[in-house]
Amino acid sequence: MQTPTYQSMQLAAELRLPTNGLDYTILGIYFAVVLGIGFAARRSVKTSLDFFLSGRSLPAWITGLAFISANLAATEILGMAANSAQYGAYTVHWYWIGAIPAMVFLGLVMMPFYYGSKVRSVPEMLLLRFDKWAHILSSVLFAFAAILIAGVNLYALAIVVEALLGWPQWVAIVVAGAFVLAYITLGGLSSAIYNEVLQFFVILAALIPIVVLGLKKVGGWGGLTDKLTASHGANFTTAWGGTGIGSSNPLGANWLTIVLGLGFVLSFGYWTTNFAEVQRALSAKNLSAGQRTPLIAAYPKIFIVFLVMIPGLVAAALVPKFGTPASGYQYNDAIPYLMQELLPNGVLGIAVTGLLAAFMAGMAANVSSFNTVFTTDIWARYVVRGREDGYYVRFGRLITVVGVCASVGTAFLASSFSNIMSYLQTLFSFFNVPMFAVFIVGMFWKRASAKSGFWGLLTGTVAAMVNYFVIYKRGIIDIPSDQGANFVSAIVGFVAGAVVMVVVSLFTRPKPAEELQGLVYGTTSPGVAEPPAAGDDAWYRRPTLLGWGAVVLAAACYIPFSF
Amino acid sequence: MAEFSEHSEHDVHREVTELEGKSATAARIFDLRRIIGGLFVLYGVIVTIAGITDGQAAIDKAQGVNINLWTGIGMLLLGIFFLAWLRLRPTPPPVPPEEGAE
Numbered sequence: 001m002q003t004p005t006y007q008s009m010q011l012a013a014e015l016r017l018p019t020n021g022l023d024y025t026i027l028g029i030y031f032a033v034v035l036g037i038g039f040a041a042r043r044s045v046k047t048s049l050d051f052f053l054s055g056r057s058l059p060a061w062i063t064g065l066a067f068i069s070a071n072l073a074a075t076e077i078l079g080m081a082a083n084s085a086q087y088g089a090y091t092v093h094w095y096w097i098g099a100i101p102a103m104v105f106l107g108l109v110m111m112p113f114y115y116g117s118k119v120r121s122v123p124e125m126l127l128l129r130f131d132k133w134a135h136i137l138s139s140v141l142f143a144f145a146a147i148l149i150a151g152v153n154l155y156a157l158a159i160v161v162e163a164l165l166g167w168p169q170w171v172a173i174v175v176a177g178a179f180v181l182a183y184i185t186l187g188g189l190s191s192a193i194y195n196e197v198l199q200f201f202v203i204l205a206a207l208i209p210i211v212v213l214g215l216k217k218v219g220g221w222g223g224l225t226d227k228l229t230a231s232h233g234a235n236f237t238t239a240w241g242g243t244g245i246g247s248s249n250p251l252g253a254n255w256l257t258i259v260l261g262l263g264f265v266l267s268f269g270y271w272t273t274n275f276a277e278v279q280r281a282l283s284a285k286n287l288s289a290g291q292r293t294p295l296i297a298a299y300p301k302i303f304i305v306f307l308v309m310i311p312g313l314v315a316a317a318l319v320p321k322f323g324t325p326a327s328g329y330q331y332n333d334a335i336p337y338l339m340q341e342l343l344p345n346g347v348l349g350i351a352v353t354g355l356l357a358a359f360m361a362g363m364a365a366n367v368s369s370f371n372t373v374f375t376t377d378i379w380a381r382y383v384v385r386g387r388e389d390g391y392y393v394r395f396g397r398l399i400t401v402v403g404v405c406a407s408v409g410t411a412f413l414a415s416s417f418s419n420i421m422s423y424l425q426t427l428f429s430f431f432n433v434p435m436f437a438v439f440i441v442g443m444f445w446k447r448a449s450a451k452s453g454f455w456g457l458l459t460g461t462v463a464a465m466v467n468y469f470v471i472y473k474r475g476i477i478d479i480p481s482d483q484g485a486n487f488v489s490a491i492v493g494f495v496a497g498a499v500v501m502v503v504v505s506l507f508t509r510p511k512p513a514e515e516l517q518g519l520v521y522g523t524t525s526p527g528v529a530e531p532p533a534a535g536d537d538a539w540y541r542r543p544t545l546l547g548w549g550a551v552v553l554a555a556a557c558y559i560p561f562s563f
Numbered sequence: 564m565a566e567f568s569e570h571s572e573h574d575v576h577r578e579v580t581e582l583e584g585k586s587a588t589a590a591r592i593f594d595l596r597r598i599i600g601g602l603f604v605l606y607g608v609i610v611t612i613a614g615i616t617d618g619q620a621a622i623d624k625a626q627g628v629n630i631n632l633w634t635g636i637g638m639l640l641l642g643i644f645f646l647a648w649l650r651l652r653p654t655p656p657p658v659p660p661e662e663g664a665e
Contacts, residue, residue, distance in 0.1 A: 029602070029606070119575060197595060197599070201599060209634050216626040342626065343624075
């Protein structure tokens, strides 16, 4: 989860939607199809590689859409709409600078290492490049974070469903948990990925009518910007207005911390080392498809920002002081508010289905990456080694059950201690950042020693946390908002991790060159130079062209928001 | 690190290559295009019918747009697109593993 808005998910109680039998039919059909995919995918599971990585066999368009869908969880959709209602068009930064460059970097630079070395997970890459301590630390932290985020998604779902449909929270938690459990236990990653692709289209079908009708209601884009300029000031509908160093804006960040903190450190950390994302690319059928996974995902990502930002802006324009206690609405209510105001039965059912689908996507992505890391990186490596492959498939299914139960538990815990949860979430968000530092240094500097990985990871994480929880929260330095502090802490974590790695490397033995084949820039894994599959040499399938095309398009999107 | 020297890249490489040989996914997985196509055609029909039978209240709520009709038609077209794609480019028959492209 990249959404850095850690406000607890609360919705106003008066948002009950006027759903009827038609809407519930649409929802019911969706749940039936989700389960059907689980049963169908079950037939494809024969080895552990099938269960955890879809047998590395999927075409690029499927892994690409799953890649975007795994990120498009409902916490992201509601959170980014909330972000837009609160901060305005600054939200585009989370997409155009805070996602596209990192996704392109993953596809063009990092996938050859990930895919070519045939690792099954991101922590396994650290095992090969560094040593078992870096591997254990990253595996364990990732496993905890995945369960926590799955639980937070489930809890957020329960709150939304309670507000919109009137189901008690525990019913929503148990029902959604049971469906995710069923389809992942049955079909493993294939089932999760297939459902994610389906979810992607349902989510689009849910958001597009809201955007169209919302814009119509405020008098089009022109009417929207006029209204917001009058009520919130001219900077509210620009991307860079008020972000000069020293000037103040509600985001509490200037262009430098946006570019470095969000655009470089946070974004690269999330997109290139978060296994819940990278796993989708690793399940592709060959290196070219693996590289194209994040690149294909980049194109929808550029435009999805409009689908989440416009509802937030419309809500801010329609309701005076939207999000403040005076209006009776929270920022998170933007999309549910417009659903209630604008959608008739039918499309309303699609929108509810889309939201629930997005919650389940967010949860399933974390559960399916958790079971892979727990089984292949922790259990098969350090606890029960050398058993036959079928044992690990059975264990993977068992640990999926355990993982889902743990996230259901986390969700119930979150409903009583939501503050602790948002702290924990912030805490884990700092873990990807030093991970990225370790990857980058390890990949481009062959002298980085085996021991440096663990120490870089540890000190980077601790430094980011100390900066956020001690230096910022105690007010030792003054940063105007949590978001701004988040960006600065990420930069601190990255720099600390990288510096410690360099220092430790200078005092410890380097890894022998023959163990670094295919893990350091400029070397290739044996066998990676396989000939391209038939049709992969078509110009529109060339990773370089796709990647740079996405960067240019994202940059061009900034133009109308910059002047 | 001698005791962990067996975690070399070659081992991971060999293990995963072996599993890829035995993998069943490529051969047996069903085609997702049929599912997306089927679901969206079904949704498209349901929502389009809702749009045709909608009263004035539903249209007024949606700012004078018959949103059910338009969304229904859009979903129907998307569903038909996936089914047509499946028809024009059917799933290739499974390749025997020993001479597979992998």
